[in-house]
Amino acid sequence: MLNELSLSGFAHPWYFLGLLAVVVLVAGYLWIQRARRKRVLRFANMAVLDQVAPAQKSSRWRHVPAALLVAALALMTTAMAGPTDDVRVPRNRAVVMLVIDVSESMAATDVAPSRIEAARTAAAHFADQLTPGVNLGLVKFSSSAVMLVAPTADHDAVKRAISTLQPEPRTATGEGIFTALQAIATAGAVMGGGDGPPPARIVLESDGKETVPSDPDEPRGAFSAARAAKAQNVPISTISFGTPYGSVDLDGQQIPVPVDDSTLQTIVQITGGQAYHAGSLDELDSVYSALEQQVGYQTVRGDASASWIALALLALTAAVAAGILLNRRLPL
Incomplete structure (x- = not known):
């Protein structure tokens, strides 16, 4: 006051x-x-x-x-x-894309009961808590990216898709970002109710380094995708998920899959988003709660x-x- x-x-x-x-x-x-x-x-x-x-x-x-x-x-x-003072008001035409890594390393159990199950639980909670007026979409990526749900105000549809996530081979982080950007552009083209495109953000969750392509600066790589997001004014908030001690069982062998923060931190630096790390389900849930406050509301000058x-x-x-x-x- x-x-x-x-x-x-x-x-x-x-x-x-x-x-x-x-x-x-x-x-x-x-x-x-x-x-x-x-x-x-x-x-x-x-x-x-x-x-x-x-x-x-x-x-x-x-x-x-x-x-x-x-x-x-x-x-x-x-x-x-x-x-006047800063007032937080719910967003009613924003677009948020959840982009979730479902590579095989997500089967690691260093985050109980497993990385993929913890990711599903926390992401569903995020969909529950997100402001109803926000359009939420879901992209999964492994060797390629698939848009499971286009941006929609029906958050229950996103929750149903989240429950189907299962580990798959390889990690194409750039493809996941590009797919989300395409979904945001499509939603902005058909969405009315304001001047210009709706505000948008990508929430990217991954536990490891990009493997497809091997160089993130290649045209379809993670850093190239981050630069495209920057050009479209879409910040990317990242969640590096897991611990340095994770491992998965492949053909009877325990393969180390330590969390790799470096790629995600570079993506954040390029796009101007926020970087988070979650080493447990509780931490992941807290991160999603913080993101809900950021992406579900905007600060305006009010009476x-x-x-x-x-x-x-x-x-x-x-x-x-x-x-x-x-x-x-x-x-x-």
Whole structure:
């Protein structure tokens, strides 16, 4: 409420000219008090004055009602100037694409009960908590990418698709990003209700390094896809999922599949998103909760005059009460 008093924080700063009237009232009050004192001092016999008009025990307090009235006027003027503050409001036309790695390393059990099961559970919770007006889509990627659900406000459809995710060979991170970007572009072309394309974000979850192609800077690689997302103004938030001690059983052999953060961190740096790491189901769930707050809401400048009006009414009420109790009259 009192966080910013610069004129840029007010919708109608010219109303502050009304404070000139408050200054005039204060000056008039002081002039009246001075004139009243001069009239009193005309009495030559102060002993008689004490008998006729005994000094008030709380002579200093008699100015409190006037001071409170001035404060109320100043607060009301501030309210009329239209103070604003940051307000979080739900998004109603945003697009969020969940892009989930389903490569074979997701079968590792270092995140109980397994990486893929934890991913399904947390992603479904994310779909449950996401603001209803946000269009949510789902892409899975392994050796290639498949869009399972186009952006939709039917989050239950996304949850049903999430429940079908199973580990598959290889990791084509770039293909997953490109597929999500295509879905976002298609949704933006048909979605109305605003100027320009809807705000969009990709939430990318992966546990390892891209293997298809071997170089992420190739045309269909992860870094090339990240640059395409940057060009379309689509931030990518990444979740590196797993621990350094993960392994999977392939043909009776335990193959180490430690989590690899470096590729995802580079994607975040390119697109201006946020990077998260989740080493357990609880951590993954917390990450999705944080992302829900980011992608499901937007911060706008909103009206903040209600608190100023409440303070003005409180000061006015206090001025009336003080005037009656201290001076036996209203503070007018």
